[in-house]
Amino acid sequence: MSALLEVRSLSKSFGGLQAVKDLSFDVSEGEIVALIGPNGAGKTTVFALLSGFLEPDAGEIALRGRSIVGLKPHAICALGLARTFQIVRPFPHLSVLRNVMVGALARHPEPREAAARAEAVLVEVGLEARRAQAASGLTLAERKRLELARALATEPAVLLLDEVMAGLNAAETERIVELVLGINRRGVAIVLIEHVMRAVMSLSRRIVVINYGERIAEGVPDAVANDPRVIEAYLGDTAEG
């Protein structure tokens, strides 16, 4: 049986900089996989490639056995792959509910259905009390949950989460961990870019480590944490975020 998401020999350069190099990994149905690596390793670029915001120079990406390379983001989203953005980008002047409706409309063109779906997602992420407020008035923790809600409202089979815990305190982080586990329990496969190692270790069954765009390790959390190449890559990474 083929994996839900298959990534094969993916490469992407920006001018002379090769941000992603011959990268391959799989994500199975219902799995949580973490994609980690030092700053500038190419993680966000991988998400941009998977979600159609960037086109790869080479390589293949298949969702349920079907190539999605060259498809536009909305088409990839319709096939069941959604992402959040590391730099959250809600429509600031729209209400929280409207922001989530934008995601829900991808699945439910009928506005009333989209609104109902958006309301349900707001309850799931704990933002229902903020539904009428402009997105610009939310705290960082709330904006992170809104970003998650917007992606979730598209009813993905695979959800790509780019640092949804960055900048949050311990309690807020714990809340997101619980939320991610709940989403996964409903059968959504998750690829997680995260610097909060405690969360990575507790959430993921498998970790893919990249450095300078290349996979340097892959395996269960314990093995990866003790891999000398991984330790070395992180020792050179002093910056935060």
Ligand SMILES: Nc1ncnc2c1ncn2[C@@H]1O[C@H](COP(=O)(O)OP(=O)(O)O)[C@@H](O)[C@H]1O
């Ligand atoms: N649109 C772009 N144009 C040029 N360089 C980029 C662009 N996006 C990312 N990069 C560069 O590619 C490398 C990988 O970036 P990124 O994927 O954001 O890394 P990460 O998410 O792992 O921190 C970095 O050196 C970054 O500066």
Ligand SMILES: [Mg+2]
């Ligand atoms: Mg990034």
